[in-house]
Amino acid sequence: MEYYFGILQNIGFHTLLGLSAYLLLLTGQLSMAQVGFFAIGAYASGILTVIYGINIFLALGVGALIASFFAFLVGFPALRIKGLMLVIATIAFSEIVRLYFFNLRWLVEKNGVEVGPDGAQGFREIRYFAANGWEPYHIVSFIWIVVILVLFALWWLDRVKAGSVLRAVGEDELAAQSSGINLTVVKVSAMTGGGFIAGIAGGLYAHSTTYVDHNSFTILLATFAVAYPILGGLKNVFGTLFAVIFIQGILIEGLRFLGDYRNLLFGLLIILVMNFYPKGLINIPLFNWSKLVKRRDI
Amino acid sequence: MSVGFIDILQSLIDGILFGSIYALIGLGFTLIFGAMEKLNMAYAASSIGGAYVGLGLATLFSLPLFLVFLIGPVAAGLISILVYLVSFRLIPSTNHLGSLMASIGALFFIDEVIIHETQGSPLTFPELGIFAEAYFMFGDLGFRGDLIFIMIFGLISMGVIIYLLYYTRLGLATRAVSQQNVAARLCGIPIHTINISTFVLAGILGGFAGCMAAASVGVISPLLTIPITIKGLIAAVIGGLGSIRGAIIAGLMIGGVENFFLLVRGVNERDIYVFLLLFVFLVLRPNGLFGNEINRD
Secondary structure (H helix, E strand, C coil): CHHHHHHHHHHHHHHHHHHHHHHHHHCCCCCCCHHHHHHHHHHHHHHHHHCCCCCHHHHHHHHHHHHHHHHHHHHHHHHHCCCHHHHHHHHHHHHHHHHHHHHCECCEEECCEEEEEEHHHCEECCCHHHHCCCCHHHHHHHHHHHHHHHHHHHHHHCCCHHHHHHHHHHHCHHHHHHCCCCHHHHHHHHHHHHHHHHHHHHHHHHHHHCCECHHHHCHHHHHHHHHHHHHHCCCCHHHHHHHHHHHHHHHHHHCHHHCCHHHHHHHHHHHHHHHHCCCCCCCCCCCCHHHHHHHHHC | CCCCHHHHHHHHHHHHHHHHHHHHHHHHHHHHHHHHCCCCCCHHHHHHHHHHHHHHHHHHCCCCHHHHHHHHHHHHHHHHHHHHHHHHHCCCCCCHHHHHHHHHHHHHHHHHHHHHHHCCCCEECCCCCHHHHCEEEECCEEEEHHHHHHHHHHHHHHHHHHHHHHHCHHHHHHHHHHHCHHHHHHCCCCHHHHHHHHHHHHHHHHHHHHHHHHHHHCEECHHHHHHHHHHHHHHHHHHCCCCHHHHHHHHHHHHHHHHHHHHHHCCCCHHHHHHHHHHHHHHHCCCCCCCCCCCCC
16 A cells, blocks of 8 residues: 555656646746756755754745745746757756755754755655654645645636736747736746745655655656656646656556666657657547537537 | 865866867757757767767677777767657657657667666776877876867867858758758758758767767766766857857866866865856856857747
């Protein structure tokens, strides 16, 4: 059972990461910085619960706010650059964050044990859940409640004016600008929102694995984060969820019997999907509800 | 730790010489960007892949080791053709994200094939023959022979590429394709052939750079791919995407900065400063050193 809980948790973090990249992709920004925000959220909320002994909910919130503050800061220089240059700039940002945590040593003595981030050794003993008597299923349900809330929020966003504004910027910046949309506000708020989601995901990740180090936040994870919404398609949020379940659930966990060859499949899968479905897997609606309803009056 | 002036100068020289590898990789990125306005993220991976194929074939048939430096670039050129076919040929040219993602997919695929074939362990790579032993002293400063060779090679290849682009019919066609895709096709230019030839040229350069990087370090490992990709991209961006001399100068500069901070701040923090340099350029001069002012996407 523990094993399935582990998979579910993993799908949860990856969905949140994918959704944070999805929000940015709606505005046409391909950002590899999500893993940087994820790392900031993980370390910040870990430090808050371990060193300052703060409640988990507050720590997650503050960690996400710190991550979104950095996202806000990244958003401004990112306005001047777009497309491929943004990809390179955000890769560099993620690597700076990773290297910063690689060098960060902040050890504090608690009950005779030194706790806190220890440079290359990583940040061990983030044991809030165990110390407060959370059962594994509590943790899984907590993660999935957050995932569902974020999924719902983004789904709802597509149904209000703000979502149309985001998509308008993504479709054609010039046209959006000439119809009176303030590009700065839209792009920076998308970046900030994406940073917030990634920050929550990072906090949850740090607390449920109890250990993070700089190796958890590589460019590979950043690629995964942007690959989910691109593979799933930007039609709606469920494309991202579908892609995460497909890759993390089926490709990585379901095909364990393939051993080493499994790792080859990720690259191959991206290549195949991009060649055959350049707009993502779920680009056409799966069920056309309006058709079912309208059929009566023919 | 006190760092003397001569130490700083020496580390700058070593860094600038080693930067010629970044310069060559950045040159390849910029060449492909100039031709297609697209980034081929799998470029450094195919360079390292070429070096692996060269090493593998040479040990398999027990060929003389200098042949590695011939087989490697050719293999990298062939891998580049494959990358073009799977990540650029079929994806619509307006879909920038699509081919970018597909080439990232190719990057991971090549990397994983290498890890799978070598069980992830680094292999020793032959040194550059007489160049590896050469070491020139100039006053108190030393110059590594193999790195000087790479730098001279980089400068020569820059000259060759500029010649090819601006003084031959192939170069004329390449520039036509990069300026106006549709109009070039209407003039009867076979754009896919032109693109493939750009990829092959870049691939050969990259394969040589990959072999050189492995030879100057002494080992080859799949762990080289991501750092070389990132540094090469930074060289291409700082130089101005599409600018050939920009990529060379920026690559040398990155090497120098990297080695300087290696001396001053240590190996763990070295790369932070290289990335900060990129940010300084992106904020103050987004078009790079020599990039032109056209509005790119």
